[in-house]
Amino acid sequence: MNTALATLDSFSDRIAALDARWILVALAFQLGNLSCRAIAWRGVLVSAYPDARIRLLDVGAAYAAGVAANAYLPARGGEAVKIALVRLRIPGSTVAGVGASNGVVLLFDTVVGASLLTAAWALGLVPAVPRPSALTAVGAGVALALVAAVVAAVPRLRANLRQGASILASPRVYLRRVVPYQAGAWACRLGVAFAMLAAFGVPATLPVAGLVVVASGMSTLVPATPGGAGTQQLLIVVALQQVASAASALSFSIGMQVGVTLVNTIVGVVAIMLVCGTMRPTAIRVALRG
Numbered sequence: 001m002n003t004a005l006a007t008l009d010s011f012s013d014r015i016a017a018l019d020a021r022w023i024l025v026a027l028a029f030q031l032g033n034l035s036c037r038a039i040a041w042r043g044v045l046v047s048a049y050p051d052a053r054i055r056l057l058d059v060g061a062a063y064a065a066g067v068a069a070n071a072y073l074p075a076r077g078g079e080a081v082k083i084a085l086v087r088l089r090i091p092g093s094t095v096a097g098v099g100a101s102n103g104v105v106l107l108f109d110t111v112v113g114a115s116l117l118t119a120a121w122a123l124g125l126v127p128a129v130p131r132p133s134a135l136t137a138v139g140a141g142v143a144l145a146l147v148a149a150v151v152a153a154v155p156r157l158r159a160n161l162r163q164g165a166s167i168l169a170s171p172r173v174y175l176r177r178v179v180p181y182q183a184g185a186w187a188c189r190l191g192v193a194f195a196m197l198a199a200f201g202v203p204a205t206l207p208v209a210g211l212v213v214v215a216s217g218m219s220t221l222v223p224a225t226p227g228g229a230g231t232q233q234l235l236i237v238v239a240l241q242q243v244a245s246a247a248s249a250l251s252f253s254i255g256m257q258v259g260v261t262l263v264n265t266i267v268g269v270v271a272i273m274l275v276c277g278t279m280r281p282t283a284i285r286v287a288l289r290g
Helices: 002-016 020-048 056-070 078-089 095-122 134-153 155-164 171-177 179-199 206-218 231-239 246-276 281-289
Strands: none
Touching: 020 056, 020 095, 020 155, 020 171, 020 179, 020 246, 056 078, 056 246, 078 095, 095 155, 095 179, 095 206, 171 179, 179 206, 179 246, 206 231, 231 246
């Protein structure tokens, strides 16, 4: 009991000692991250539905709302929120097509995230990643085979998926409309981590910020809790053990996750209100259905 109270007091002291200037920098980077990802996703959607009027505000609102929902829903339920909101705002679109477009965005994130994780592991900065068992590998293979069989058996579904990911058939368009903005989003993620490290008085360098980003990403690989809460704190404490005490790393991790979640939630709510032109929940539901 006394230990818990001491930990709470220590966390409160660190919050009180935060450098507000770095918090503002982190806020700017997080807004940049959301903006870059919304622009990238809109680029994919424009290629998939060239005849539709796709407003950046609609895509941005859906993306921000989905990111916010991921912090509260298990199993990354916010991805379904993103897809559903965009589907409602693009006439003639399909759930499969919009889902495939979202998958194109996640594909880049997967490649970059895996590259950062591999680099960190090769440098000995993170513990060895356990190899999947033979049973796990077989299970994954069976699941992929079932998905492939369903897609192959349903021509319309296959066509919708192909339409959603059509930008991949034009590498130059993909490199122009998507890659620069997603690269910018990753740079902003590093900026958020760097600024929050500095705000909490933890040694702030790009390698350390990269470790934080890797640890945060690893916490969502198995989405057992909303936003990877708990798992993220454990991984960041381990990642920062050579540069900060466990108490400092834990305070930093909690503060960063709470701060980012708060920003995402506010942006998501405001964006949905702007799109629908109302602050009333009932009117918002009607506008989204329309």
